[in-house]
Amino acid sequence: xxxxxxxxxxxxNNFFDRVGSPSFHHAWExxxxxxKHGYPIERLGVYHKNDLIGICLVVKIRSKRGxxxxxxxxxxxxxxxxxxxxxxxxxxxxxxxxxxxxxLNEHLKSIARNEGYWFIRMASPLLDNKIxxxxxxxxxxxxxxxxxxxxxxxxxxxxxxxxxxLSKMRKNTRYYVRKAIKESLEIECRTDDRAxxxxxxxxxxxxxxxxxxxxxxxxxxxxxxxxxxxNNAVFFLGKAPPKFAEIGPSNYLAGSLVIFTKTxxxxxxxxxIHTKIPIAYKLQWDSILYAKNRGCxxxxxxxxxxxxxxxxxxxxxxxxxxxxxxxxxxxVPTQDYAVSPKYIISFAADQYINLKRGM
Numbered sequence: 001x002x003x004x005x006x007x008x009x010x011x012x013n014n015f016f017d018r019v020g021s022p023s024f025h026h027a028w029e030x031x032x033x034x035x036k037h038g039y040p041i042e043r044l045g046v047y048h049k050n051d052l053i054g055i056c057l058v059v060k061i062r063s064k065r066g067x068x069x070x071x072x073x074x075x076x077x078x079x080x081x082x083x084x085x086x087x088x089x090x091x092x093x094x095x096x097x098x099x100x101x102x103x104l105n106e107h108l109k110s111i112a113r114n115e116g117y118w119f120i121r122m123a124s125p126l127l128d129n130k131i132x133x134x135x136x137x138x139x140x141x142x143x144x145x146x147x148x149x150x151x152x153x154x155x156x157x158x159x160x161x162x163x164x165x166l167s168k169m170r171k172n173t174r175y176y177v178r179k180a181i182k183e184s185l186e187i188e189c190r191t192d193d194r195a196x197x198x199x200x201x202x203x204x205x206x207x208x209x210x211x212x213x214x215x216x217x218x219x220x221x222x223x224x225x226x227x228x229x230x231n232n233a234v235f236f237l238g239k240a241p242p243k244f245a246e247i248g249p250s251n252y253l254a255g256s257l258v259i260f261t262k263t264x265x266x267x268x269x270x271x272x273i274h275t276k277i278p279i280a281y282k283l284q285w286d287s288i289l290y291a292k293n294r295g296c297x298x299x300x301x302x303x304x305x306x307x308x309x310x311x312x313x314x315x316x317x318x319x320x321x322x323x324x325x326x327x328x329x330x331x332v333p334t335q336d337y338a339v340s341p342k343y344i345i346s347f348a349a350d351q352y353i354n355l356k357r358g359m
Contacts, residue, residue: 073331094131187237200217265287
């Protein structure tokens, strides 16, 4: 087995799609996006002879809380069994998969030691079960005191008819979706530059109302542009007919940025004006239909509340997301591998931040 850099976007994407493209955080575009924000990256390929059997995006982060190598929703291996948008290890393949993980982790440890990183943080797409947790325990990882990317998500299986999707919704969610359709609430699917400006105005209103710290405009704009280049990012912007006389930026009431892989659509950013008009329900319904018509198998409403791993403030949004049907998907909690004694500094800092978040 050998581990080499992958410089070919085509080679990376072909493998990414072949194993199910479970998370945009391990897409080629996510690496490009990280580089735009000043983080060095490495795209590693794991080869058996000349055959690519795994990929691993490595993001090199230096921050006040510590220096570490981040593996965002990876690595991905073809020997893992896909279950919706996560992976499981079949018992008869455990030892071979553990050996592959071990060799990869040895390579990551070498990078960390040579370049002054304190630890490896792996946000794995392995589903949270006993055998998957055992893998990290056997390799010497420990549960991280925090998370970087969503660990608990709400996922809708789109391989159903439209009527079936509606029938699986919570009763009041289905009522508001149908009401929004009846009232001709308009949702625009846009990939132009102006869409970003409209969304940002809506987000500024949302931040002021809900009192949270949002990503910067540069962050969201770069994410949008990087994924849009490959037709993998769409803004959904909702506005009501003139009869409602709502006041908003350019009469828009809600917006979202949805990122796509071959397999799924991901509701990653959202914003809205407080209103009794059920525009947010129509926004999600149109996004679901768009993903289905695009050929996606799943629509991922992304992060939901998980006690001890997410802020309690997420409870309301979680209830909204769960109303659209689907099921909860839990990844193994983020795992850390200490390379330097300095890791304890980061661990303590993350615990302090968790207290401030209300976790």
